Amino acid sequence: DTAVSQTPKYLVTQMGNDKSIKCEQNLGHDTMYWYKQDSKKFLKIMFSYNNKELIINETVPNRFSPKSPDKAHLNLHINSLELGDSAVYFCASSQHALGYTFGSGTRLTVV
Amino acid sequence: AQTVTQSQPEMSVQEAETVTLSCTYDTSENNYYLFWYKQPPSRQMILVIRQEAYKQQNATENRFSVNFQKAAKSFSLKISDSQLGDTAMYFCAFTNLNTDKLIFGTGTRLQVFP
Numbered sequence: 001d002t003a004v005s006q007t008p009k010y011l012v013t014q015m016g017n018d019k020s021i022k023c024e025q026n027l028g029h030d031t032m033y034w035y036k037q038d039s040k041k042f043l044k045i046m047f048s049y050n051n052k053e054l055i056i057n058e059t060v061p062n063r064f065s066p067k068s069p070d071k072a073h074l075n076l077h078i079n080s081l082e083l084g085d086s087a088v089y090f091c092a093s094s095q096h097a098l099g100y101t102f103g104s105g106t107r108l109t110v111v
Numbered sequence: 112a113q114t115v116t117q118s119q120p121e122m123s124v125q126e127a128e129t130v131t132l133s134c135t136y137d138t139s140e141n142n143y144y145l146f147w148y149k150q151p152p153s154r155q156m157i158l159v160i161r162q163e164a165y166k167q168q169n170a171t172e173n174r175f176s177v178n179f180q181k182a183a184k185s186f187s188l189k190i191s192d193s194q195l196g197d198t199a200m201y202f203c204a205f206t207n208l209n210t211d212k213l214i215f216g217t218g219t220r221l222q223v224f225p
Contacts, residue, residue, distance in 0.1 A: 043215040056212055102156035
């Protein structure tokens with residue numbers, strides 16, 4: 001059973017399009033996150049949600065909008081995609097910093 | 112601000128040998144957690160080892176162990192009996208219960224040679 005699953009694994013799209021990445025966790029964790037890994041492999045947090053409530057928003061453009069319908073799901077919607085949005089996006093979940101479990105990542109390529 | 116520094120962009124080691132990856136961090140907090148994550152070419156982020164700052168004993172997980180020096184804010188990872196499957200990017204990360212977010216270092220690319 002996959003603990004944190006995100007879809008799709010790969011996403012290639014044109015500039016200006018709108019796309020979504022979905023994430024689900026079956027660990028019963030209260031907190032979920034989106035991290036972005038750039039071309040130099042640097043990982044940085046974008047958002048965190050605790051029990052459907054937005055906790056962290058790390059200076060991310062308004063074009064990025066997370067949505068958490070319940071505590072097991074955290075989706076990421078991106079409007080008006082730009083070349084600079086190309087990256088690997090990781091979903092993760094945790095319970096009180098005891099351990100963070102990551103999804104397998106979504107490689108987004110904007111052409 | 113809390114920061115994590117990995118000063119070794121790349122390391123290499125021969126199979127069966129031991130290698131140590133360095134990590135330093137900066138925080139004014141007293142209670143926090145430190146992690147080492149492995150990212151192989153498959154890009155999956157895999158937890159290698161975890162250390163609670165209030166524990167003086169260094170964490171170990173099979174061939175992986177840490178040298179946690181709280182006063183020096185140092186958290187190095189030692190890999191013993193290196194295996195080809197250890198080839199990966201290794202990320203040091205920090206969190207505390209107040210922020211509840213992982214702050215990552217820039218990573219060390221480890222290559223294990225036969």
